[in-house]
Amino acid sequence: MKNNQKWVLALSSILILVATSCLEKPKEEKEKHEQEEEITKAPEGIITLAEADTLYVNYTKNRADAILEFETNRQEEEEAKPFIPSRFVSFNVKDLKSYIAYVEKKAKAGGTEVDSLRVYLGNYGTKKKGWKKKNRNxxxxxxxxxxxGDYGGIYIGADGSAKLLYDYWSNEIKSQKSKASILPSLNTLFYQDESLILNEGGLSPPPKTDF
Incomplete structure (x- = not known):
C-alpha cells in the first residue's frame, strides 16, 4: 500500500511539473513575441528618405559650401589635396553598443544612471596632421x-563618483591654483578623473555619399 502511495505521489509530481512547464512555455513565447514586436517597432524620430535628403541639401547650401570656400581661401599653396568638407562621421555599431554598455556600467558604479547621449559638434583644427583630419569637423x-539634483554631461571623478562636466572646469581652475601653494591630495596622487567622451569615428570625406 505504501509503495502504491509513493508511486501516486511521484506520478502526481511529474504531472504537476509537466503542467507547469506547459503553462510557462506559452508565457515565454508570449514574452519573446512581445520583445520581437518591440524591436521591430520603429522608434520615434525616424524620418523619411525625402526628409533626410532635404536636410543633406540644406546643409550643403547653408554650411558645407561656406566651409569649402573658407578653407580653400586659407589653404596653403603647397598642400596637394583640395579641401573637402566632412559630411558624416561613421561609428561601428558593435563599438557603439560596447560604448553604451561601458558608460552605463561606469555611471551606475558612480551612483547615477545615464539616460541620454549628447552629440557635440567639433573641429580638429590645424594641429591634427594629415588631410583627413586637419581643420575638419x-x-x-x-x-x-x-x-x-542637477543634470548634464558627466565624467567619473578621482573618487569614483559621477560628476557633472560643467563643474569640472571651475574645479580644474581651483586645482591649478592649489598646486602652486599646497601638496596634492592622495586622490590626485593615486587616482585620476576619467572621461567617458567618445570621438575618433571613421571620418569622411568619403568617396561616395548616400545622397
Whole structure:
C-alpha cells in the first residue's frame, strides 16, 4: 500500500511539473513575441528618405559650401589635396553598443544612471596632421545623467563618483591654483578623473555619399 502511495505521489509530481512547464512555455513565447514586436517597432524620430535628403541639401547650401570656400581661401599653396568638407562621421555599431554598455556600467558604479547621449559638434583644427583630419569637423558623444539634483554631461571623478562636466572646469581652475601653494591630495596622487567622451569615428570625406 505504501509503495502504491509513493508511486501516486511521484506520478502526481511529474504531472504537476509537466503542467507547469506547459503553462510557462506559452508565457515565454508570449514574452519573446512581445520583445520581437518591440524591436521591430520603429522608434520615434525616424524620418523619411525625402526628409533626410532635404536636410543633406540644406546643409550643403547653408554650411558645407561656406566651409569649402573658407578653407580653400586659407589653404596653403603647397598642400596637394583640395579641401573637402566632412559630411558624416561613421561609428561601428558593435563599438557603439560596447560604448553604451561601458558608460552605463561606469555611471551606475558612480551612483547615477545615464539616460541620454549628447552629440557635440567639433573641429580638429590645424594641429591634427594629415588631410583627413586637419581643420575638419567631427562629432563626439557625451553621456548625460542626473547628479546631485542637477543634470548634464558627466565624467567619473578621482573618487569614483559621477560628476557633472560643467563643474569640472571651475574645479580644474581651483586645482591649478592649489598646486602652486599646497601638496596634492592622495586622490590626485593615486587616482585620476576619467572621461567617458567618445570621438575618433571613421571620418569622411568619403568617396561616395548616400545622397
Amino acid at each position: 567631427t562629432v563626439f558623444f557625451v553621456p548625460a545623467a542626473q547628479v546631485d
